[in-house]
Amino acid sequence: MKTIEQIKLEQPIFYQTIYNEFKQNKRNHAYLIEGHDAYQYAEFLVKSLLCQDELLCCNRCRICQQVSENSYIDMIHYNGKEEPIKKGAIEAIQSKLLKTSVEGHGKIYVIESIENSTPEAINSLLKILEEPVEGIYAVFTCENINRVLPTIVSRCQIFRLKPLNMGLMKDNLIEQGTTEEKANILTHISSSSVQMLELSKNDSFNDLIIEALNFIEDYYFKKENLALNVQTNLLKKFKDRDSIALFLDLIVLGFKDVLNKNNHIDQIFCDHDFILNCQDEDEALIEKIENILTIKNDLSYNANIALIIDRLVYSI
Ligand SMILES: [Zn+2]
Structure with missing residues (x-):
C-alpha cells in the first residue's frame, strides 16, 4: 500500500488530476491506468472513490482498510496476469453489480492486466461500459495501452504512469519545496521513495x-x-x-x-x-x-x- 505522500512524489500528475477532479466532484465511471505496478495506484484510486472520510483516500477508515485487504464487499477484483479474464468473470461482475450495494458507498470492479482478456470477455465488458450506472466504477490496469482494444480505451479516463526514477522524484521534491541541495543528497542516499520521504522530514x-x-x-x-x-x-x-x-x-x-x-x-x-x-x-x-x-x-x-x-x- 502506498501512502498519499508517496503517490504525490512518484506520480504527481496522476495525483493532482484526481485531486482536482474530485474537488470539483467529478468522478468517471471507468479508469484505465497504464504502467508497471499500476495496481498500487489503482488501489489509491479505488479507495479515493469509496472513502467517506476524506476527499481522496484516508488509508485509515474501515472502507480503505477493507480495500487494502481486498475484502470490501462491493468490490470485485480480477487479475488478468494470474489467468486470462473470461466471459464468465464479466458476467459475474454484471450480476453482482445489478444487485443493490451492500455497503451503499459505491460498487467497484477492478481488472488488472486487462489486456489479458478473451475477445468474448471484452465484448461483454463493453456492454457494461456503454451503459454506465451511477455509483458503479470500473478501474482497469494494463502494462501496455497499445494492447488494449481502442473501444475499451475510449470509454475510460486514461492515466499513463511514468517509470519511476530518482531524477523525476528529485524534481518532484524540489517542486514540493525541498532545496536543490537536499533533493540532490536525498537522490543519492535513498534507496526508495519511502526512504526519501522519511529522510526529507x-x-x-x-x-x-x-x-x-x-x-x-x-x-x-x-x-x-x-x-x-x-x-x-x-x-x-x-x-x-x-x-x-x-x-x-x-x-x-x-x-x-x-x-x-x-x-x-x-x-x-x-x-x-x-x-x-x-x-x-x-x-x-x-x-x-x-x-x-x-x-x-x-x-x-x-x-x-x-x-x-x-x-x-x-x-x-
Ligand atoms: Zn478512508
Missing part, C-alpha cells in the same frame, strides 16, 4: 548533513581539528549505528563532490562553494571513498561506534 538528518559538511571542511582546511570536532559534535549527538551509517554515506558524497569538481561534474552539495577549493587527486579520492565504504561495511557487525569513527579519522 527527519530533522536529525539535517544535522547529519551539517556534520558531514563540517567533516569535509575540517579535513581539507583544519585537519588538526578533525578528531576533536568529531568527538565533541558528531559522537555527542549521534550514537546509533543507522545515523553513523548515514553520516558515512554523506561524507562519501562530500568526497565524491571533490572528485566531481575535478572532473567538471555538477556538485551534489551545490550550496557549499568551499568544496570548489578542496584540493585532492582523483586517485587519492577514490581510495578515501573505498576506505569509507569498507568502514561502513564493518559498522554493521562492529558495535563500537567510537572505534569505528577513530578508524575513519586516522585512515583517510
Whole structure:
C-alpha cells in the first residue's frame, strides 16, 4: 500500500488530476491506468472513490482498510496476469453489480492486466461500459495501452504512469519545496521513495548533513581539528549505528563532490562553494571513498561506534 505522500512524489500528475477532479466532484465511471505496478495506484484510486472520510483516500477508515485487504464487499477484483479474464468473470461482475450495494458507498470492479482478456470477455465488458450506472466504477490496469482494444480505451479516463526514477522524484521534491541541495543528497542516499520521504522530514538528518559538511571542511582546511570536532559534535549527538551509517554515506558524497569538481561534474552539495577549493587527486579520492565504504561495511557487525569513527579519522 502506498501512502498519499508517496503517490504525490512518484506520480504527481496522476495525483493532482484526481485531486482536482474530485474537488470539483467529478468522478468517471471507468479508469484505465497504464504502467508497471499500476495496481498500487489503482488501489489509491479505488479507495479515493469509496472513502467517506476524506476527499481522496484516508488509508485509515474501515472502507480503505477493507480495500487494502481486498475484502470490501462491493468490490470485485480480477487479475488478468494470474489467468486470462473470461466471459464468465464479466458476467459475474454484471450480476453482482445489478444487485443493490451492500455497503451503499459505491460498487467497484477492478481488472488488472486487462489486456489479458478473451475477445468474448471484452465484448461483454463493453456492454457494461456503454451503459454506465451511477455509483458503479470500473478501474482497469494494463502494462501496455497499445494492447488494449481502442473501444475499451475510449470509454475510460486514461492515466499513463511514468517509470519511476530518482531524477523525476528529485524534481518532484524540489517542486514540493525541498532545496536543490537536499533533493540532490536525498537522490543519492535513498534507496526508495519511502526512504526519501522519511529522510526529507527527519530533522536529525539535517544535522547529519551539517556534520558531514563540517567533516569535509575540517579535513581539507583544519585537519588538526578533525578528531576533536568529531568527538565533541558528531559522537555527542549521534550514537546509533543507522545515523553513523548515514553520516558515512554523506561524507562519501562530500568526497565524491571533490572528485566531481575535478572532473567538471555538477556538485551534489551545490550550496557549499568551499568544496570548489578542496584540493585532492582523483586517485587519492577514490581510495578515501573505498576506505569509507569498507568502514561502513564493518559498522554493521562492529558495535563500537567510537572505534569505528577513530578508524575513519586516522585512515583517510
Ligand atoms: Zn478512508
